[in-house]
Amino acid sequence: MAVNPHSLRSQATRSPERILREIQSNLLECKVCFEIFNPAGQSERRPQNLPCGHVLCLDCIGALSHPVLKKLECPFCRQLCDVDSTSHCHALGDLQELLLNSKVGVPSYGAKALHVFGSLQLCSAFGGWGTLFNPTGIAVLGTSGTMVVVHDGDTRLVVFGPQGRRLHGFGRRGDICYPLDVAVTPNGHVVVTDAGDKSLKVFTSRGCHVLTLTDVFQLPWGVDVDMRGNILVSDSQTGILSRVTLDCVLGVILDHQTPITDLEHPRAVACCQVTGATAVVEHLLFDESHPTWNHRPARLRVYDQYFSLLYQKDSFSLSLGSTAWLCMSAVAFEGDGNVIIIDSKQAMIWKLHKGNKLTPLISENLVRPVGLICTAKDSTLTVLDSGDHAVKIYSFR
Template sequence: MAENPGSPSHGSLSPEGILREIQVNLLECKVCFEKFSTRQRERRPQNLSCGHVLCLECITALSHPLLRKLECPFCRQLCNTDSTSHCQALTDLQELLLSRTPRSPVPHRAKGGLGLVGGPSCGALQLCTAFGGWGTLINPTGVAVFGSSGTVVVVHDGDKRVVVFSPQGRKLHSFGRRGQAPGEICYPVDVAVTPSGHVVVTDAGDNAVKVFTSRGNHVLTTKESFQLPWGVDVNSCGHILVSDLQAGTLSQLTVDYTQGVTLEHQTVVPDLQHPKAVSCCKVTGHTAVVEHLHDDTQPRGNRHNTRLRVFAKDFQLLYQTDSFSLTLGSRVWLCMSAVTFDKEGDVIVTDSNKGMIWSLGNLQNGPTLTPLIRDHLIHPVGLVSAVSNTLLILDSGDHAVKMYSAKSDAV
């Protein structure tokens, strides 16, 4: 289950940046993405018995009309609609901010609550749009993009496990019903798209890799040698690369998509430690893997030590770095949860603890940490480099896909 919505660390933000974070993360409903308002009855912030806050319209829409109960979309606790109350604290905060900053340059969402534009970013990239949200996406775990078209595919915990969006964020269709029958998906973890347009899903609930057409027709399911398949990506040759969290391996699958058969299953990297995220560079042919280290060498406290390894085309290790090594030179502790390559072949990672995106450079002469995104992220779990110099971030904190680009390209 994704973490409850919350704001990222504000230690490095200016007062204006903190104000923007308050507006986005506290003063709007995290289900419909509309701003709370006392002037519109349906937008009034209401306390649920579990402590979370929704607007009155979303409480009405999510509750059973006869039982007058709803399941909190964030903690899943069953709440009685008759026990909700007006959240006066948020109303007072909103009124205070409006009276002090009548023309504050706060980001605003486009009509319908799906787009987010405006407002300068603290990092090198700026948020252009966001889509999804609770109901459309439920605890999403993986994101990928269809080639040059920019069509986005996400796996999540809904009744249909795979959702396809247009580049503008409009839901096109969904497939992969929950279950273990052919064509069904138990617990999707990650997703990738092949050059031919097939969708590849790792199913940790069925210990399998499953392949579908772009319209959702089942092509094949392979369980051979997998103990707990996790991360997945596809290289430029169409080979599927899968990390196995439990076996500690990286496998390469060669598939005949026309016949729907697996031609070869080869372990290309053994002896990994809890490998999760996988990414293939279309420019260099390199493959990056993020490992989660669980041993006695990691520092005390609740900081998780993660390691990034980058392999050449022949899967020889080129270079590696980890959270502890990075902090020696930069005093920044990265909890890496996802990885991708940009068009220059530089490595980009998510920091799920701080809600940030970092560039590590090409790593040939050692990592060069550059913060790319600091704003509007809660708990990023997925990352993909898309067309037109954009980054797509899957944020499980508010169940949304967020698109960032350079300020000159922002719309």
């Protein structure tokens, strides 16, 4: 049986310390409030088994359950559970006690904790199940640090303040069917790709509908705004990157062009506001007969401001200089023009220096990162983690 050498190298780099940290972030914290379980006595953070098999802390079970009916809907599988049928999760309690009493320390992790990964510090996290549901895209509103996130809630867009406080939401479930990505124009309008009705939708920052562009896309996916305020949209079905110019005040389309037409299932799109470059992540066809392809291959293409190809890298070429097979899923630009790559499958974030040198930025305490914001002004990296239904903010300082 053929063995994937990239998979072996990836497993070899998982040190005992890293495995312990992954156990803590994936098993020993409540995925609703992000607090560490405390199995002692009647603690409000004691891990409790739901009848469906999922585990929450005692406090979150109380907060989510009906005060009279004593029932709650599991936030993960939506099964209706009786509060009286919950039980203490002895396995997680014993595991936590074993790790805490071992000589190898497990660092604490939570929404208010501080960690250092190289030059990055995890400063805070917010959101969580109940506030965000399977989020898929994030963008920043102007220079204030206000963020907008698209997700699967009743209101498809949620606006957060710079400190993580939920300000408001808009875009009802019927008005936006299946949002995939979001971007913000220089004048503060919010742009959403909706795969449900194959459209591009524009709103004001307060949620007033401006316009909907239909009958143009077959599967609109990634969206971003270039340095001139034009909207770039990838169509994963047709392999086209569109450039749309809008007058958001009048609510009209001024121009629609297709500068790139030879892409293969393009997904994520990012524009550099300094150099004008555009990066696109393509999901290539998966050859199940290939003995080393245990993951779907992807390709990164980077173009200059005139859409001339600067360079391209696929999963195989990037993995040659790395210890892991990269599963590129999203992309962003740093202020200096370097590309940052999100690997949702391995829960890692990488930096690609000048199109050649690849270095890991974050490899811990992420579950399924799907989007990020690079803010050069205050040297922060904001990561949208769909696995935790949360926004996590890291600092380079």
